[in-house]
Each structure stands twice: as structure tokens, then as C-alpha cells.
Amino acid sequence: METRPSPQPSPRERGEGAYAPVLRLTGITKRFGALVANDGVSLELARGEVLALLGENGAGKSTLVSILFGHYLADAGTIEAFGAPLPPGDPAAALAAGIGMVHQHSTLADNLTVLDNVMLGTEPLWWPVSRRRAGRARLVATAQRFGLAVDPDARVARLSVGERQRVEILKALYRDARVLILDEPTAVLTPQESEALFSTLRGLCADGLAIIFISHKLDEVLRVSDRIAVLRAGRLVATMPAAGTAKAGLAEVMVGRPIPPPAGKPHGRGDVACVLDHVVMHGERAGERLHDVSLALRAGEITAIAGVSGNGQAALVDLLCGLRAADAGTVTLGGQPLPAEPRAWIGAGAARIPDDRREVGTIGDLPVWENAIAERYRKPFSSAALVRRGAARSFARKLCDRYDVRGGGIDVPARTLSGGNMQKLIVGRALSGGATRADRFAPTLIVANQPTWGLDAGAVAWVHQQMLDACARGAAVLLVSEDLDEILALADRVAVLHAGKLSAARAASAWTLSELGMAMAGEGTRDAA
Amino acid sequence: MRLEARGALSPAMAIVAPFAAVVVTLAVAALFVAWAGAPVGRTYALIFEGGFGSRFAWSETLTRATPLMLTGLAAAIAFRAHLYNIGAEGQLYLGALAAVAAGGLHGGTGFDLPTPLLFAAMVAAAALAGALLMVLPAVAKTRFGVDEVVTTLLLNFIVLLFVSMMLDGPMKDPTAMGWPQSVALKEELELPKLVERTRVHAGLLVAIVLAALAWAVLRLTTFGFEVRAVGANARAARFAGVPVTRTLVLVALASGAIAGLAGAIEVAGRTGYVTLDMSPGYGYTGIVIAMLAGLNPLGVVAAAVFIAGVMVGADSMSRAVAVPTYIADVIVSVALLAMLVATLAARYRLRLR
Numbered sequence: 093m094e095t096r097p098s099p100q101p102s103p104r105e106r107g108e109g110a111y112a113p114v115l116r117l118t119g120i121t122k123r124f125g126a127l128v129a130n131d132g133v134s135l136e137l138a139r140g141e142v143l144a145l146l147g148e149n150g151a152g153k154s155t156l157v158s159i160l161f162g163h164y165l166a167d168a169g170t171i172e173a174f175g176a177p178l179p180p181g182d183p184a185a186a187l188a189a190g191i192g193m194v195h196q197h198s199t200l201a202d203n204l205t206v207l208d209n210v211m212l213g214t215e216p217l218w219w220p221v222s223r224r225r226a227g228r229a230r231l232v233a234t235a236q237r238f239g240l241a242v243d244p245d246a247r248v249a250r251l252s253v254g255e256r257q258r259v260e261i262l263k264a265l266y267r268d269a270r271v272l273i274l275d276e277p278t279a280v281l282t283p284q285e286s287e288a289l290f291s292t293l294r295g296l297c298a299d300g301l302a303i304i305f306i307s308h309k310l311d312e313v314l315r316v317s318d319r320i321a322v323l324r325a326g327r328l329v330a331t332m333p334a335a336g337t338a339k340a341g342l343a344e345v346m347v348g349r350p351i352p353p354p355a356g357k358p359h360g361r362g363d364v365a366c367v368l369d370h371v372v373m374h375g376e377r378a379g380e381r382l383h384d385v386s387l388a389l390r391a392g393e394i395t396a397i398a399g400v401s402g403n404g405q406a407a408l409v410d411l412l413c414g415l416r417a418a419d420a421g422t423v424t425l426g427g428q429p430l431p432a433e434p435r436a437w438i439g440a441g442a443a444r445i446p447d448d449r450r451e452v453g454t455i456g457d458l459p460v461w462e463n464a465i466a467e468r469y470r471k472p473f474s475s476a477a478l479v480r481r482g483a484a485r486s487f488a489r490k491l492c493d494r495y496d497v498r499g500g501g502i503d504v505p506a507r508t509l510s511g512g513n514m515q516k517l518i519v520g521r522a523l524s525g526g527a528t529r530a531d532r533f534a535p536t537l538i539v540a541n542q543p544t545w546g547l548d549a550g551a552v553a554w555v556h557q558q559m560l561d562a563c564a565r566g567a568a569v570l571l572v573s574e575d576l577d578e579i580l581a582l583a584d585r586v587a588v589l590h591a592g593k594l595s596a597a598r599a600a601s602a603w604t605l606s607e608l609g610m611a612m613a614g615e616g617t618r619d620a621a
Numbered sequence: 622m623r624l625e626a627r628g629a630l631s632p633a634m635a636i637v638a639p640f641a642a643v644v645v646t647l648a649v650a651a652l653f654v655a656w657a658g659a660p661v662g663r664t665y666a667l668i669f670e671g672g673f674g675s676r677f678a679w680s681e682t683l684t685r686a687t688p689l690m691l692t693g694l695a696a697a698i699a700f701r702a703h704l705y706n707i708g709a710e711g712q713l714y715l716g717a718l719a720a721v722a723a724g725g726l727h728g729g730t731g732f733d734l735p736t737p738l739l740f741a742a743m744v745a746a747a748a749l750a751g752a753l754l755m756v757l758p759a760v761a762k763t764r765f766g767v768d769e770v771v772t773t774l775l776l777n778f779i780v781l782l783f784v785s786m787m788l789d790g791p792m793k794d795p796t797a798m799g800w801p802q803s804v805a806l807k808e809e810l811e812l813p814k815l816v817e818r819t820r821v822h823a824g825l826l827v828a829i830v831l832a833a834l835a836w837a838v839l840r841l842t843t844f845g846f847e848v849r850a851v852g853a854n855a856r857a858a859r860f861a862g863v864p865v866t867r868t869l870v871l872v873a874l875a876s877g878a879i880a881g882l883a884g885a886i887e888v889a890g891r892t893g894y895v896t897l898d899m900s901p902g903y904g905y906t907g908i909v910i911a912m913l914a915g916l917n918p919l920g921v922v923a924a925a926v927f928i929a930g931v932m933v934g935a936d937s938m939s940r941a942v943a944v945p946t947y948i949a950d951v952i953v954s955v956a957l958l959a960m961l962v963a964t965l966a967a968r969y970r971l972r973l974r
Contacts, residue, residue, distance in 0.1 A: 454854075462850075474843045479841060
């Protein structure tokens with residue numbers, strides 16, 4: 093079945109060979125209120141090349157490709173695809189022009205098969221029957237041509253994250269994509285899966301596709317791309333060939349200033365603060381289950397849990413945040429078993445940093461000051477059923493001061509804060525324990541789930557420093573992260589969570605990257621000691 | 622054409638939105654008035670005059686506004702916690718029935734209580750009856766995730782049939798010439814009139830005091846914080862240590878109790894006995910009032926007076942021009958839709974292109 097005509101290579105493209113631009117962005121500008129997300133960005137993409145779009149979170153990468161794909165309207169600027177202007181704000185036109193997008197998080201329908209997902213939207217809705225046989229033949233042919241093996245009849249729910257991504261790529265190729273945009277494609281992959289993806293991309297380029305690869309990870313950008321375009325605060329600050337570019341220099345171009353390494357990594361091993369003993373948790377989804385997990389967290393030590401998300405992290409974190417109880421086994425904090433009640437854990441000195449700032453960490457419609465006391469609104473910020481507004485507001489003001497929470501003061505709704513400031517509010521709330529002076533409260537346990545996800549480099553360094561400081565003051569830190577760089581930079585000990593099973597926690601230096609990758613993929617997992 | 626979220630909702634927007642909604646409502650209703658063949662200006666003038674134009678008009682409006690304030694309050698506090706109690710109508714009827722059962726059957730409770738105690742028993746019975754109706758929806762929601770909109774709405778029909786059964790059976794007034802009407806409340810239990818030769822009764826003060834109290838509780842107390850936190854984001858509230866289930870159950874009971882109280886106050890202040898037409902949908906109109914008030918308890922008082930004025934005014938208007946009183950229902954319904962759109966417009970900006 094022919095869904096729509098293949099985009100014809102323009103005369104320009106044929107005439108100028110490999111360097112003919114398949115895509116040309118000229119002066120793209122996009123504002124959101126006062127924020128300039130893209131500021132006069134001009135870019136060209138040539139046939140057969142991988143262009144890395146590098147930048148910190150919030151640099152404008154996602155906005156730029158959203159404009160390219162028609163999700164957003166640019167305030168100024170034009171886009172040409174294969175020599176013809178692309179109508180703005182029209183995803184269908186972008187698809188028809190041969191632009192395919194692979195989103196960071198899977199956009200596949202879990203309960204449908206691979207074939208259903210790939211064919212979805214390619215057939216006219218008024219036609220009574222689906223031409224599945226033709227679709228299947230086309231899918232198999234496309235898969236073979238590009239070397240992307242999949243089972244057309246497998247349900248997407250059963251596929252691994254890496255396989256799903258392959259289906260997403262196939263879905264774009266099935267629609268005759270000649271330009272492929274990948275938004276942070278390795279964020280959810282193990283190192284080995286990333287490697288497989290890179291070789292797939294090289295194969296696609298050899299076939300003449302052009303690829304835009306969005307990332308903020310320097311290593312993989314240098315590995316996979318031909319050219320690197322660096323965005324900073326909405327501006328295109330540099331375009332350079334990948335070959336011969338050094339990592340350190342690239343980092344400075346991306347951030348705009350040298351980044352100091354975190355200071356004072358603690359090494360003192362204190363007493364055991366928190367113990368998980370043969371913990372079992374049941375749940376409907378894989379991420380909600382734990383199988384016989386044992387772990388001891390010591391004061392003054394950062395223990396990191398590596399692993400691809402959805403392997404039990406949610407269960408582990410919920411357990412240690414007091415949101416869920418273990419179905420078997422015991423958990424103790426400071427020697428005491430605690431009920432599955434957030435208040436009990438907060439009272440026992442647990443500082444909790446959830447992964448979802450907007451939906452779990454803050455109550456967006458309530459003002460900053462009420463969010464600042466949300467964990468301790470009964471003690472110490474109330475008396476006789478009344479909230480002590482004066483005390484609460486002055487605490488919030490001091491908290492914002494001490495943890496540098498900026499954006500409109502303590503009376504604006506928390507949802508108006510930027511991600512970085514929101515995280516500062518959450519971290520500050522957790523670490524200060526309702527005390528306005530640093531010497532009045534020290535958490536015994538810090539549970540940090542993806543604490544730097546989506547933050548810019550400055551905020552990342554800040555969060556890391558806060559954890560290191562608290563650790564030095566005697567907190568036991570559990571860091572759950574998908575970012576191996578973060579884990580290796582901070583952790584004293586590392587354990588890997590896969591399919592609800594936790595490997596033995598070993599000193600960070602005892603792991604090699606490939607061992608970590610293997611464990612994350614579930615191969616050679618050692619049972620917890 | 623697309624919707625873009627605005628930043629913070631400015632206080633000015635929050636105040637302008639309901640007024641804009643009222644203006645749009647009147648404009649839409651004007652189309653129906655014109656369709657009925659009546660002069661639009663004169664019709665509105667008559668509605669206004671009938672609702673607010675004289676001492677008598679004001680007294681009737683305030684009488685009508687009293688139960689509306691209470692049902693509006695019942696909806697507003699529940700909605701604040703994202704608990705959608707659509708059952709105020711049934712709670713009002715069961716409250717009224719309970720009030721008569723405590724203060725009317727066999728000359729009161731039959732225990733020969735002094736009047737103040739009997740009055741307290743009547744009020745308590747009504748509030749308890751209303752709260753009781755929220756037990757099942759609250760437990761079903763918090764334990765099994767059953768949608769409270771469905772359970773509270775459907776309970777209305779069950780309650781109305783139950784009330785009908787009682788009015789034709791055990792609680793029927795034998796002297797009512799066969800009309801399905803309950804026995805009358807003891808005369809000593811009736812609420813005093815606020816103004817002579819009008820129907821405005823002390824229930825109005827009760828409603829206003831309750832509204833002020835609800836406002837203060839929501840704003841100043843830990844329980845109020847819990848309600849607002851659960852309503853704004855239950856997941857985040859639970860994470861921070863707010864007892865979500867307990868908060869939801871308490872709000873449900875309070876909401877039901879206030880609606881039940883509305884029934885007692887109607888019986889003690891206006892009708893003296895229960896009939897099946899004692900509420901022309903006060904429970905449902907309360908939802909519109911709560912929305913118009915932006916779920917603010919003090920706003921509920923103002924919105925209730927406005928809606929009551931429209932209803933009373935429409936009654937007197939229809940006697941002068943050939944526009945059916947149903948125009949009041951149209952205005953109330955359109956007001957709800959307009960308010961929903963206005964709320965959306967206050968939070969989002971419509972971008973053409």
C-alpha cells in the first residue's frame with residue numbers, strides 16, 4: 093500500500109551531492125512570554141549526516157525540534173525541507189515532507205501489536221477494512237532493509253525499552269522519513285542498548301538519511317555525530333565538526349563557563365542508619381515490585397541505585413518515603429520499624445526528594461510558602477488547629493533565602509517556579525526539617541530519586557553539593573538515578589536494580605562501566621548478600 | 622488556534638471572571654427572551670425589579686437565597702477537596718425529613734424535651750441525615766475508587782423515592798386531605814422572622830455565619846490546609862504527609878451535613894413541613910452557585926443572592942410579559958457553562974494562528 097508519495101529529492105540535493113541541505117532553518121525565534129526559547133537559530137542539515145543538537149536542559153533544543161515538527165509556531169523564521177518551504181504549525185505537513193520524530197518517552201500504544209502501532213494513522217479512517225497484509229509486507233521489508241529486527245505481532249507492552257525505541261524508528265521509516273529527529277534517545281537505555289542504537293543510526297546514514305540527535309551527554313555526542321550544534325539560552329553559539337573536538341572544551345561551550353567539580357566528597361563510614369531486610373513488595377507493574385531486597389545504608393555514605401527506570405525503583409523509593417509498606421521483610425530507620433505513613437518517616441528524620449517535582453514534590457496551585465511547610469504543617473507550624481501563618485511565612489522566606497529559591501516571592505503559586513527553583517524549594521524543605529537554622533536539624537536519611545533530572549548544569553551542581561554537605565553532616569544518602577555519570581561522580585557504593593532484584597552493593601570503584609551495563613540489562617545479576 | 626497556559630492566575634482575573642460570565646449569560650438568555658417574542662430590555666428590567674426592586678422583592682430574594690447559600694456552601698467545600706458531591710438535593714430532603722421526625726412526629730421526640738434541646742436535636746438530626754448520605758460515597762471512593770459523582774447523583778433518586786414513601790406512609794399528615802405532606806413541625810421550633818410581614822427568617826444569618834466560618838476554616842486552620850492541598854494535588858499532599866483519606870471523608874461528611882442542615886432550615890424557617898416540591902432543585906443550583914463563587918465560601922453568599930434574585934424576578938416578570946419562568950433555569954444553566962468557560966479563559970489564553 094502506498095500511503096503517500098515519497099518526497100522527491102530536490103534538484104539542489106542531486107546537484108550538490110552529499111552537502112546539499114535536506115533541511116534549512118533560517119532565523120527561528122520563539123518566545124514564551126518573557127522567555128526567549130529560540131533566538132534567531134539558523135541551521136542546515138545535509139544528507140547522510142548526524143547532526144547533534146547539544147545543550148543544557150532549557151537551552152531550547154526541544155523547542156527547536158517542536159517547531160521543526162510543527163508542534164509549535166515560530167514567532168519568526170522559516171523552514172525549508174528538500175528545497176520547499178515547510179508550512180508552519182502543521183505536523184502532518186512535516187510528516188509528509190519526510191520528517192520523522194522519535195520522542196524521548198515512548199508514544200506507542202502498549203496494548204497494540206508492533207504492526208498496529210506502525211500502521212496507526214497511515215490509513216484513511218473512512219476505509220472500512222485495514223490492509224494489514226500490505227502493511228505487514230511493507231513493515232517486514234523496511235525492517236530488513238535497515239536491519240531493525242522486530243516481531244510485527246508482538247504486543248508493545250512486552251517489549252523492552254530498547255525494542256520500543258526500535259519500533260518508534262521503524263514507525264518513522266515506514267512513513268518514508270528521510271530526516272529523523274531523536275530526542276534524548278539514550279536517556280532510557282543501558283550502555284549496551286545505546287551502543288546498538290548508535291550502530292543502527294550509522295546504518296541509516298549510510299542509506300542516505302539525515303539525523304538530528306538531541307542530547308546533553310558529551311561522550312555520546314562526540315561518538316555518534318558528524319557535526320555538533322551547541323545551543324545555549326536559545327542561541328546557537330557554535331557549530332563544529334565532531335572529529336577533533338575535545339570533551340572539556342565542548343562542555344565549556346555548552347555551559348558558557350567552567351563547571352567546578354563538587355567539593356568534599358565524604359568517605360567516613362558511620363553507623364548503619366537504615367536497613368532493608370529481605371523486603372518483598374508486590375504490585376501490578378514491574379516498577380512496583382521488589383523481590384527479596386536487602387540493603388544497609390550507613391551514615392556519611394552515598395549509596396546509589398543504578399538501573400533503567402521501571403525496574404523497581406518506584407517501589408523502593410515509595411517504601412523509604414513512607415508511601416507503601418513492604419509485603420514481606422522489614423525496614424528500619426534508626427533501628428525502629430516505621431509504618432507506611434509519610435509523617436512517621438519525616439518525623440524520624442527522612443529527607444525525601446521525589447522524582448516528579450510538579451506532580452509529587454509540590455502542590456502547584458498552593459503558594460510557595462504553604463509548599464515550604466507542607467511536610468511539617470502540624471509540627472511545628474500549627475497550634476490549636478490553626479496554622480501559624482506568621483511563623484510559616486517567615487520560615488518560607490528564610491528557606492527561599494538560604495536555598496536561593498527565586499521567582500516571585502513566597503505568595504506566588506509553586507507551579508510558576510522554574511524546574512530548578514522548584515527543586516531548590518523541595519530540597520530545602522527536605523533538608524531544613526522545618527528549622528530556620530542549619531545547626532538545628534540534620535536528616536538521618538536522604539532519599540533522592542532522580543534529583544537532578546531535567547535541571548541545568550548549575551542546578552545539578554547545586555543539588556549534588558547539598559547532598560554531599562548533608563552526607564558530611566551525617567546523613568545516609570540513597571541516590572536513585574538513571575544517569576551513570578551522576579552515580580559514578582557521587583556514590584561511595586553502587587547497587588543495580590533490575591526486574592525488582594537488587595545486586596550486591598559494591599564500592600563504586602569496583603564496578604566497570606560494562607559490568608554496570610550488564611547488570612542493568614539483567615545479565616549476571618548477583619543476588620544481594 | 623490553540624490554548625496556551627497563562628502564568629499565575631492574577632487576583633484581578635479571579636474577580637473579573639464571574640462577572641464576565643454573568644454578562645455572557647445575560648446576553649445568551651436575551652436571545653431566548655427575544656425568541657419568546659418579548660422585549661429584551663423590559664424583560665430584564667422586570668426581572669431586576671422583581672428580584673431587587675423593592676423591600677418585598679429583597680425579602681423574597683433573601684428567603685430564596687438562604688437554602689441556596691447552604692447548598693452552595695456544601696458544594697463549594699467538597700469541590701475544594703476535589704470531591705464532587707452532586708447529592709445536595711437528596712441530602713436536603715433527608716435533612717428536612719429528619720428535622721420533622723425529630724421535631725414534629727408525636728409532638729417532637731415524644732420525650733417532652735425543653736424547646737432549646739428539642740431544637741438542637743432537630744438540627745443535629747438533619748445534619749446527621751445529610752452526613753449519613755455521604756458515608757457510602759466517601760467510603761466507596763476512598764476504598765474502591767468509585768466515582769462519587771455517580772454515587773451521590775444516584776442517591777438523590779433513592780432519597781426522593783424514600784421521602785415520597787414516608788410522606789405517603791408513616792410521616793403523612795392525617796389532616797392534609799390526602800396530600801403527600803409530612804406532619805408539621807412543632808410551632809415552638811420555627812425560626813423567628815428577621816423582618817416583620819416578610820418571610821425572611823433567621824436561617825439567613827445561620828447561612829452567612831456558616832459561610833464565614835467555612836472561609837476561616839479553609840484559610841486559617843490545618844484542616845483547611847489539608848482540604849486545599851488534597852484538592853489541588855492529592856498525590857503531592859499524600860507525599861507531604863497529609864492524611865488524604867481522612868480529609869476526604871471529613872469533607873464529605875461536612876458537605877452532607879451542611880446540605881442536610883439546609884433541609885432543616887427550610888422546614889423550620891419557611892414551610893413548616895416536608896412536601897415533595899419543597900426544593901425546586903436547590904441542591905443542583907447550589908453547584909452552579911459554588912462554581913460562580915469560584916468555590917470561595919464568601920463568594921457563595923453573593924452568588925446565592927444573585928441567583929435567587931433571578932429566580933424570584935423571573936417569577937414576577939412572567940406574570941407581566943409572556944416569557945415563561947423557565948428563563949430563570951436557562952440563566953442558571955448558562956451561567957454554569959459560562960463560568961466554566963470563564964475559568965478556563967482566566968487560566969488559558971486563546972491564540973488564533
